[in-house]
Amino acid sequence: MSDQPAHAPYDALLLLSFGGPEGPDDVVPFLENVTRGRGIPRERLKEVGQHYFLFGGVSPINDQNRALLGALRKEFAEHGTDLPVYWGNRNWAPYLTDTLREIAADGRRRVLTLATSAYASYSGCRQYRENLADALAALEAEGVTPPRVDKLRHYFNHPGFVRPMADAVLAALAELPEAVREGAHLAFTTHSIPTAAADASGPAEGHGDGGAYVAQHLDVARTIAEAVREETGREHPWRLVYQSRSGAPHIPWLEPDICDHLEASHAAGVPAVVMVPIGFVSDHMEVKYDLDTEAAAKAAELGLPVARAATVGADPRFAAAVRELVLERAATERGEHPERCALGALGPSHDLCPVGCCPARAPRPAAAGADSPYA
Known part of the structure; x- marks a missing residue:
């Protein structure tokens, strides 16, 4: 042994x-x-x-x-x-x-x-x-x-990452006034990226129409929404939305933006929104400013009750x-075959990024992948 x-x-x-x-x-x-x-x-x-x-x-x-x-x-x-x-x-x-x-x-x-x-x-x-x-x-x-x-x-779909976020949604729902809690919508947020970058994310065979980036976030959002439904007995409508866009206005980026989504939700009569930053590991600046400051101000302007779920941290x-x-x-x-934990429909991700995975605009050496010069 x-x-x-x-x-x-x-x-x-x-x-x-x-x-x-x-x-x-x-x-x-x-x-x-x-x-x-x-x-x-x-x-x-x-x-x-x-x-x-x-x-x-x-x-x-x-x-x-x-x-x-x-x-x-x-x-x-x-x-x-x-x-x-x-x-x-x-x-x-x-x-x-x-x-x-x-x-x-x-x-x-x-x-x-x-x-x-x-x-x-x-x-x-x-x-x-x-x-x-x-x-x-x-x-x-x-x-x-x-x-x-x-x-x-x-x-992204490991139970130790997903389950704390599901609990954070439940805690955020509890922060809302009781009168609007049951009808609250869930806005799952992540960093917007250019649509071309999203389409080319993940292994090459999955490129196109949001690529792995959008598919993975949708799978996590769906898994969390189902966990919340099982816990509360209520179906909370949800949508994947984006934040923190920083690129030139003529380049298409993933939409809708969280502030635009809050406006549309309010116009549609949604009673409250829980913002769930599933795209971020911790409450860093893009969470503290773009959600807690900017999006919260937009919600206050609209008179729309909002709560923000915590990140995993x-x-x-x-x-x-x-x-x-x-x-x-x-x-x-070591050549063994361990259990690979994953929730949702996508299963565990690859260990080694394959050639053509998330390509850059201009080729550059990258370590820790199938194309690494440092194998």
């Missing part, structure tokens, strides 16, 4: 996130990192940064990642999983390259990556993989032998799901 740990062959977990400013002086430099190569003037970035300045120039995402790190380490320790957890960001400290350099210096050779994005899309998956490839190339250029890096499968069930995903992938790498 083998005495290797259940997480072998992996010897580290990397929490990979977007990053965010932690003070007013960080806002414009952070936005310069995010928009590098697009030629956006600094004055325009100052205008965009007003969302952050409303919150003291601090994005909540870094503290939320610290909380998730704590939850993961606690979960691992309580279950005897002796796997160190590191944290690196794409756009702010701790930077991904610095974290991978630390991982290499610590002698770690096989790393699993948990990205704080649960769904398939270029910006939610492949771009993270491109950033990993860039960081690994930087280490090689320094003469550092980089670790091998893999990525956990998409976890550092829920212990999500931390447990991550541990399960780590052990699942480790067992698969």
